[in-house]
């Protein structure tokens with residue numbers, strides 16, 4: 558009997574080695590350990606044994622049963638693990654895949670960046686270089702060097718962010734300081750544009766924002782005249798609003814130019830007839846410009862007796878608002894993707 562028990566144990570362990578699914582495992586369990594199973598059969602036979610022998614065989618039977626149960630436990634663990642792996646394979650998902658109906662990860666450029674890049678291309682095609690300037694600028698370059706000394710009333714036109722503990726620094730209120738930086742760095746002759754962010758301490762509303770974008774330009778050479786300025790501004794206006802666009806220049810005071818002008822373009826909405834956008838005038842105010850003031854040339858290290866130049870500046874932010882009919886300037890720096898994804 559002992560050897561029958563041993564055989565049963567070995568057979569069960571061998572059989573369990575190849576079982577991987579729960580169903581065959583249960584079948585095997587009934588076959589070996591069930592009430593009418595092989596183990597039970599052997600137990601029944603024990604009744605016929607003499608007392609002494611029954612004791613011995615009983616002990617051995619208990620050991621065999623325990624060993625078989627342990628083997629079942631292991632096989633169960635293996636079956637469970639196999640099942641889990643199978644399910645993981647079947648239910649595999651790519652968590653990085655975009656949900657249905659959601660746009661993929663492709664972004665788009667900010668509308669100000671799009672207009673800026675298209676203007677940079679235009680100016681580069683006319684021989685201009687594109688220059689950066691710091692947003693935290695010295696009071697001197699932002700104002701004084703541009704012919705706006707500390708007591709000059711023109712400072713009041715640009716509400717300025719000053720910097721605690723640094724009385725000589727401001728958040729630049731205009732891109733014009735890059736005129737001086739450009740002349741100092743490259744000398745004359747010079748054709749340069751400087752797009753960038755500027756800051757004003759404005760109470761914000763639909764038309765005013767503390768942060769916006771300008772694009773500055775300066776040309777310095779021998780014999781530069783007002784007609785060169787007009788030609789360049791006309792080219793820019795036609796690039797922006799179409800070939801039939803005209804420009805109109807009217808006197809306006811800026812301390813760093815003389816003479817200074819306010820540049821307007823034909824309203825692209827009504828083509829000059831007069832509408833809501835241009836407040837019935839037929840013209841849209843776009844540029845500030847003029848001939849570079851001799852003091853400013855001097856600040857840039859350029860001799861005004863040899864060279865002359867013109868400069869212009871316009872609000873990139875304003876161009877973008879006009880181009881897309883955006884009625885609230887705050888959308889542009891607001892960072893709301895529902896707004897930005899439309900461009």
Ligand code: PHE
Pocket residue numbers: 730731732733773811814817845846847868869870871
């Ligand atoms: N810096 C002026 C402004 O911010 C614009 C300007 C630039 C005017 C260059 C004349 C020449 O309003």
